[in-house]
Every structure is written in structure tokens, then in C-alpha cells.
Amino acid sequence: MRTLKNSEKFALAMPILAAAGILFLSHSTKAQDLETVPYVDLEKYAGKWYEIASFPQSFQKGCTCTKATYTPNDDGTIGVENSCNIPAKGKTKTSTAIATVEDGSGNAKLKVQFFWPFKGKYWIIDLAKDYSYAVVGHPNRKYLWILSRTPEMDKKLYERLLEGIADKGFNLSKLEKTIQCED
Numbered sequence: 025m026r027t028l029k030n031s032e033k034f035a036l037a038m039p040i041l042a043a044a045g046i047l048f049l050s051h052s053t054k055a056q057d058l059e060t061v062p063y064v065d066l067e068k069y070a071g072k073w074y075e076i077a078s079f080p081q082s083f084q085k086g087c088t089c090t091k092a093t094y095t096p097n098d099d100g101t102i103g104v105e106n107s108c109n110i111p112a113k114g115k116t117k118t119s120t121a122i123a124t125v126e127d128g129s130g131n132a133k134l135k136v137q138f139f140w141p142f143k144g145k146y147w148i149i150d151l152a153k154d155y156s157y158a159v160v161g162h163p164n165r166k167y168l169w170i171l172s173r174t175p176e177m178d179k180k181l182y183e184r185l186l187e188g189i190a191d192k193g194f195n196l197s198k199l200e201k202t203i204q205c206e207d
Contacts, residue, residue, distance in 0.1 A: 058163040058192060060132035061151045066102065066125075068155045069148075070094050073171040075202045076157075076182065079194075081167065086110045087117065089205035092171065100125070104136055109205065150188055159185055165194050175204040 075090035084090065087108030095103040104121040119138055123146065126133035135143040144167070150159035158171045170177070170185060190196050 058147060058149060058161060058165070060129065060147045060149055062132070063130035064132050064148050064151060065155075066094075066096055066131050069131075069151075069158070070096050070102075071173070073158065073173065074175045074204055076170040076172050076177045076204070077199050077201045078169045079167055079198045080200050084108065086112050088203040090202050094123070097122075102134065149192060150185060157181065157185070159189060161189075161192070161194065165192075168194055168199065170199075175206055 071094065073092045073094070075092070078084070078090075088111060090106070090108040093105045093107075095105075097103055102123040102125075104123050105118060106121075107116055107118045109115075110117055121136050121138040123134040123136045124143075125131050126135060132148045134146040134148075136146045137143045145162050147161055147163060148158055149161050150157075152158070156173050157177065160169045160171065161167060168189065170182070170189075186196060186199075189199075
């Protein structure tokens with residue numbers, strides 16, 4: 025049996041590497057294809073938001089009454105405080121982060137850092153003109169939150185938002201409504 029020269033091995037591997045590269049790029053491009061709203065006024069966006077529904081994440085396990093509060097900082101960053109009740113443990117869980125705006129995104133793409141050095145993408149993909157609701161997702165479509173200024177959301181509005189979310193390529197079978205509380 026003849027042994028292949030390095031140049032022959034390289035020539036055989038090239039089509040495989042090229043195909044893998046094309047698959048990676050097409051997947052990456054698709055993931056980054058998520059359209060955001062054109063502009064977010066961060067002063068209007070600031071304040072308290074109630075989570076109406078989300079794709080469950082391990083860091084939210086057992087949470088009810090989930091809320092997020094956004095506060096603009098003097099340095100241009102945004103303070104983030106997330107809280108939820110954990111009834112099984114009889115306590116409230118709170119986590120804080122700092123968000124920065126991605127340049128050229130109209131303030132619709134944020135990077136949120138709960139702990140260094142990791143930053144998560146927080147893209148605002150739908151937003152009411154009066155800032156009464158927002159839909160936030162990640163371009164990989166594994167993270168999604170429907171937020172409202174009130175603990176309850178009109179059923180027709182919720183259904184309309186679900187249609188838009190599905191049109192953006194999110195798998196609605198993963199979406200779970202959040203048990204919410206009055207303050």
C-alpha cells in the first residue's frame with residue numbers, strides 16, 4: 025500500500041475543509057441575520073420590565089415574578105438588575121450586570137456582562153412605540169424574552185408578538201410563560 029505525500033493529503037483534505045468552512049459561515053451568517061428594531065431611546069427603555077415569557081435558562085431555574093430594571097449610567101453604560109422569586113427556597117434572587125451598546129446599532133444591540141470576561145448579546149427585536157413592551161433575543165435564537173411594563177399582557181398583543189417571533193426563526197415550542205406577581 026502506497027503512503028500519501030503531505031501535498032496529496034492536503035489536496036484531499038481541502039474539499040472537506042472548504043465544505044466545513046462554508047457550513048460554518050452559512051450557520052454564522054444565519055445566526056447573525058436577526059433583525060433588530062432600528063432605534064432604541066435608552067432613556068425611554070430605562071426602568072422596570074416584567075418578564076411575560078422566555079426560553080427557560082439554567083440561571084432562571086425555579087424563578088417566578090421575574091423582573092429586570094435598566095438604569096443608564098453617566099459613562100454611557102446601562103446598569104442591569106434582574107430579580108426573581110424562588111418559591112421553593114422562599115427567597116428572592118438578584119443579579120446585576122453592566123450593558124454596553126454595540127456601535128452603529130441604533131442602541132438596539134447590547135452586550136450584557138454579568139461576570140468578566142463573558143458578555144451576552146441582548147438584541148431588541150421588537151419594541152412598542154410607547155415602550156410598553158419589548159422582545160429581546162439572541163442572534164443564535166437560543167435566548168428569548170418577552171417583556172412588558174406591566175405584569176400582565178393583553179392576549180391579542182401576546183399572540184401578535186408570537187407571530188413576529190416565529191417569523192424571525194425562533195422555535196416557539198421552547199417558550200414558557202412566566203408566573204408574574206404584582207409589586
